[in-house]
Amino acid sequence: MAFSTRTIMLTGFGVALVAGLGYVTFRDDPIPVDYAEVIQAPLEITINADGQTQVRDLYEVASPIAGMAMRSPVDVGDVVAKGETVVAIVQPSSSGLLDERSRRQAEAALQEALAARQVAEADLQQARETQAFAKSQFERTQALVTRGVTSITRLEDDTQRLRVADAAFEAAEARIEMAKGSVERARASLLEPSESEGMEESCCVELHAPSDGVILSVAAISQRPVAIGAPLVTIGDAKDLELVADILSNDAVRLQPDAVAHVERWGGSDVLEARLDRIDPKARTKVSALGIEEQRVDAYFTLVSPIEERPNLGDGFSVFLRIVEWRADDVLQVPLSSMFRNGADWAVFVGNGGTAELRAVTPGRNNGQMTQILQGLEVGEKVVTHPSDDIADGVNLVERSEL
Template sequence: MSTRRTWPRHVVWGALGLGLLGLLAWALRPSPVPVNVARVTVGPFIDSVIEEGRTQLRNTWNVSAPIAGYLQRVTLEVGDNVEEGQILFQLEPSPAPALDVRTRQQAEDNLQAAQARFQAAQANLETARADRRFAEAEYQRYRQLHQRNLVSTAELEQRQNQRDRLRALENSAASGVEVARFEVESARALLAVASGQRSDADQPKLQVRAPVTGLVLTRYRCCEGSVSAGDPILELGSLDDLEIQVDLLSMDAVRLRPGMAVNITGWGGEPLKGEVRRIAPSGFTRTSALGVDEQRVPVIVDFSPRLDLATLGLGSGFRVDAEFLIWEAEQVLQIPTSGLFRHDGEWAVFVVEDGRAVRRTVEVGRRQGLVSQILAGLNENETLITHPGDRVAEGARVEADE
């Protein structure tokens, strides 16, 4: 006869309760946090600063009108080559101003007065000539009489003095005639002025020549017309003096040194090489597109080596991208910068170990955009969490999506 062992009822109910509690705990446990992860890698690392720049000419020459005058048409166009000493443009005297009715009437009256003075001067000259001829004849008669001792020496000297005085009066009258003639010509020229028109007669022209060999960068005036002294006409320069100005943030500019290598891209062709020539000792404030005041420092970059920039198509005022190479190495331990966060005043990352997030303190070196150099705290090929959120904590279960 077999006997069947029976469990006490309280044991059975206890086992069932424990099973239900286990099922409930398993059902209520937190699910793994989905995270993005990346590998710790070793490879080339470049610490650089990239900023937009603009080409410019180191030296330019603004050729302006040296005096006021009438500019003849400028035939040179932008981009034309010029040689030192070549005629750039010509200036001629300005046209005479137009005369109004009152001024013209005054000019006519002045001409008539000048003609009257000229006639009076001619009459005075005729009178002076007649007196001088009579004094000449008197002196000759008295000299013959003096030779025969019929008149005294004093009388002869008196006639000679009178002759000399009348000669001087004749010369003065002749000069008066010349002065009156010039006055007539001046009054006639003023009256004959055409209203605001240039004279058809040949006039002296001032030729302005090129101070250097180069090309025309800007033509401020092309058509003929009146110009004042100092008005700009042309701007000259040479592409051999082409350089790049890059306005960097002051916090980036202090990391640069003259002679640093620069990669020049974004101009429409193959990358070019350059080097830092000068870092300005003073900066300026510029408002960004977001309305933030930024302190900028001008940095001048030279092309290295010098190239035939004209054949490349580069000119003054062209946009380029300049990458300043501050530091570079071939074998550098690096991680995505998005995996870093601050914890107790130090840099830290979350490393995935056995499906859980483990916080680890790291020593960060150089940072370049999306990548940062790690000096200590991580090893190659370890997996770390990028963009850790609030749900990621020490020991939390995570589900990696690499």
């Protein structure tokens, strides 16, 4: 039986329609993914740490005497010159008020000192008389020896007596001075504070700046009593800053001398540069926020960025440091998020013409974002980032940005 052309065309159209519907129904939809290109660029491995600035050389001015520190002549931020600017004034302590018992003891001490002075004066008078008599005896014996009336032995005896008398007279004079000093000391202990103020007004100790710089802190603005060695002001050069960061001890041992650190989050828009100066030789135990005991150590860095690039950065300011542990140029690398474990190996999915290709790779160092690829990829290839469990070798892929 012959079929008409129309029948054949309708039949062919129906078969094509059924085939198309079957393909659409049973085909695998491509999985939308994000790609990242394999690049060759510099890679840095850093140790991140919070830190703060501090003036390299601090000068603490302390009170050399016990007394009353006058109201501070300087304020925080004042510029001072070495040996010229008065940064603190201390008045020596005045005697306190005497209670009845102390007053009676002081009065008794004064009477005792006066009596001792009278005894010393009497001793001096006696020594003077003895000296005069010994001198006259010596002169008489000397004249007799000259005339041959007496012996040389008697002259020697009188000479010895004169020397003893002279020494006794000098000792008596010294005891007089000692007695006078005791009297003055006893009288001074009876002075009331109001009587000694006039004497102490000219005795204030002015302390000058030991170095050029600015006032970083003042212990107290108002007048107050201070003890010997009490801190008064702190001086330093706010432009000569160093950075100190608290890092784990096992991170510190991997840092090389003069390691570079990028200084961020200090308040300015530019990233500053610093270099490792030294690491404390002794670590300390510190409990982390999670309650874990850690061994931490302070690392000190010298700011090498010009002062013009860090205006208003001062002492005690907060900073964030990325300390370079390792760096290399022209490193083949991919995002760390593109890698996953495939058995005992590491692997990535490479987008090959819209199809996923499972590729084993050999990773190197990573900085938490990018990882070095030692083997398995080439520059310009595209890898899938954050691959889901639905992706397998040979699965169709479509870039999410093309949807």
